[in-house]
Amino acid sequence: MEKTVIVGMSGGVDSAAAAFILKEKGFQVQGIFLDLYEKKDVDQNGDDSIRKEHIDDVKKICDILNITYKISYYREEFKKNVIDYFINSYINGETPNPCVVCNKTIKFEKLLEETKTEKNAFLATGHYADIGFDAGSQRYYIKKGKDEKKDQSYVLYGLKQETLSKTIFPLGKYSKEEIREIAKEAKLPVFDKKDSQDICFIPDGNYVGFIEKYTGKKFEKGPFVSSDGKLLGTHNGIIGYTVGQRKGLGIAAETPYYVLRKNIEQNSIVLGREEELYSKRFKIRDLNFMPFETLMSPIKLKVKTRYKQKEKDAILFPIDEKTAEAEFIEEQKAITPGQAAVFYDGDILLGGGIITADS
Numbered sequence: 001m002e003k004t005v006i007v008g009m010s011g012g013v014d015s016a017a018a019a020f021i022l023k024e025k026g027f028q029v030q031g032i033f034l035d036l037y038e039k040k041d042v043d044q045n046g047d048d049s050i051r052k053e054h055i056d057d058v059k060k061i062c063d064i065l066n067i068t069y070k071i072s073y074y075r076e077e078f079k080k081n082v083i084d085y086f087i088n089s090y091i092n093g094e095t096p097n098p099c100v101v102c103n104k105t106i107k108f109e110k111l112l113e114e115t116k117t118e119k120n121a122f123l124a125t126g127h128y129a130d131i132g133f134d135a136g137s138q139r140y141y142i143k144k145g146k147d148e149k150k151d152q153s154y155v156l157y158g159l160k161q162e163t164l165s166k167t168i169f170p171l172g173k174y175s176k177e178e179i180r181e182i183a184k185e186a187k188l189p190v191f192d193k194k195d196s197q198d199i200c201f202i203p204d205g206n207y208v209g210f211i212e213k214y215t216g217k218k219f220e221k222g223p224f225v226s227s228d229g230k231l232l233g234t235h236n237g238i239i240g241y242t243v244g245q246r247k248g249l250g251i252a253a254e255t256p257y258y259v260l261r262k263n264i265e266q267n268s269i270v271l272g273r274e275e276e277l278y279s280k281r282f283k284i285r286d287l288n289f290m291p292f293e294t295l296m297s298p299i300k301l302k303v304k305t306r307y308k309q310k311e312k313d314a315i316l317f318p319i320d321e322k323t324a325e326a327e328f329i330e331e332q333k334a335i336t337p338g339q340a341a342v343f344y345d346g347d348i349l350l351g352g353g354i355i356t357a358d359s
Contacts, residue, residue, distance in 0.1 A: 002028040004121040005168060008111050009033055009061065009069065011054030013190045014126030014171060016061045017179045020186045021170040022124060023065055031062045031069035032114055034107065036078035037201055050203060057190055064188060074110050081105040083201060087211050093262040093357055094338025095242040097155070097307070098199055104158030104288075112163050122166050127152045130172030131164060132348070134291060140164035141290040142349040147175040154307050157342045157352030158288050208240045222267035224251065227260060227276060235269050238262055244277060244334030258334075261357070278331035283358055284341045287322050289351035294321050302344045303328070305335050305355060311344050324353070 005027045009015040023029045033055055039048040055071065062069040082102045089096035107125070115121040128145035129152050140161055145151040159167070171179055183191035202210045212218055219237030226232055233251045235241060241249075245259040249271065257271040282305075289295060295318040302311035303326055313329040326341060335355060342352035 002026060004028045004030065004118045005124050006030050006032055006111060006114050006118070006121055008107060008123065008125045009058045010126070010196075011057030011061070011190065011193075012126065012196065013180060013183050013188070013193050014128075016057075016126075016188045016190050017183045017186075018124055018126040018170040019061065019065055019067065020182065020188065022168070023067065027122075029065070029067045030118075031058060031065075031067055032111070033058045033069065033071045034110060035071050035073045035075065036106065037075050037083075057193070060189055064186075072110065072114065074106060077110070078102070078106055083214070086199075087215060089338050090207070090211060090239045091264075093238065093264045095336050096338045097340055098201075099155045100158060100340045103155055108159055108163050108167070112166060115166055122168050123163075124168040124170060126171055127156065127169055128171050128174075128176070129153045129156055129169050129349075131167060131169055137291060139291055143172070144344075144347040144349070145169075145172045145174075150176045153344075153349045154304065154340065154342050154352075157290075157340065157349055159290075160288070161290075164290070208237065211239055220267060222269070224249070224257075224269050224271050227270055227272045232257065232271055238264065238267055238269060241269055243336040274333075277334045279335055280328045280331050281325060282335045282341070283319070283323065283325050283356045284353035285323050285356050287324060287351060287353040289343075291348070291350060294318075295324060301350055303341055304344070305332065305339055305341050311342075316343065322353075 005022050007015060007019045007029055009019065009031045019029050019031055038051065058069060082098050085101050086096050086098045111123040115123050128147055128150040130143040130145060132141050132143050134141065142153050142156055144153050180191050198205050219239050221234050221236055222238060224232040224235050241259050243259050243261060246256050249257055251257055255273055258274055258277055260270045260272040260276055262269050295316060298315055298317045300315055303314040304311040312332060314326050317325045319325060337355050337357040339355050340352050341355050343350040
């Protein structure tokens with residue numbers, strides 16, 4: 001009997017190739033497009049043509065592959081769990097990664113719900129990662145994808161054991177170039193479609209304008225101050241800046257200033273020299289681990305604090321079940337509240353959490 005796999009499809013080449021590969025392996029494949037928002041949901045004057053293009057591409061792909069597809073609507077859930085989180089994180093002085101939150105609370109959670117409508121069904125996506133199983137601990141874990149440039153394990157650290165037990169990542173053992181070639185040979189029209197680079201609900205990248213329009217709130221100007229308290233200038237609204245930022249500060253100086261931290265209570269931004277950006281210790285909240293349930297004692301591992309960053313040696317110290325403190329062996333630049341800290345042992349993803357401002 002064929003196993004059923006429900007493939008989350010975006011209209012892009014990766015999910016299209018995932019569906020094709022699974023069908024070639026003998027799975028009964030069903031496509032699903034998660035309709036998470038219309039442009040009018042986030043911008044009354046927005047052009048919804050991109051969303052319609054994605055849906056049209058999903059239809060074309062499924063027709064060519066001769067598989068069924070459907071559209072499922074999760075707009076309220078996306079608004080609450082992703083958009084509102086994104087906005088509140090910025091308002092609270094953080095720099096969020098909405099893809100991490102979306103994968104954890106929307107995409108995989110909702111795809112898992114969809115599999116429960118089919119007996120013994122699996123879910124699949126076009127992520128560049130792989131899944132392993134440890135017979136000793138009886139736990140699933142994620143491994144990095146073969147393509148180091150495209151590896152997406154960083155944004156998947158929040159997945160739970162139930163989800164991992166039902167998930168297939170068909171692209172984990174392929175490079176992006178190989179996937180485009182597979183899609184071309186399969187005559188999938190999206191084989192050369194460009195990858196999405198921006199936050200999906202802010203395609204122009206202007207997140208400050210988005211937040212102000214969405215909330216109806218104009219964020220007040222405030223002081224730039226040095227790390228020793230001297231007034232350096234005026235910022236244009238605290239949400240428009242992130243830790244490590246150098247450009248766009250509007251302050252003339254022989255040696256460049258960088259954003260060190262944000263003080264929400266005082267509506268001020270602390271600036272300093274580049275060497276002041278380096279630190280070792282920081283706290284992490286909302287922890288999730290894969291090879292084990294809870295961190296019980298300090299552990300040596302590797303940590304990356306940004307998606308494109310190389311992981312570095314560190315020690316993780318448990319504080320409580322969902323909170324820990326990390327200490328890098330060597331100082332690292334611009335550890336940013338709101339970003340994900342993700343833990344590795346070689347190619348194995350151990351888990352991760354969100355960097356807090358309380359470090």
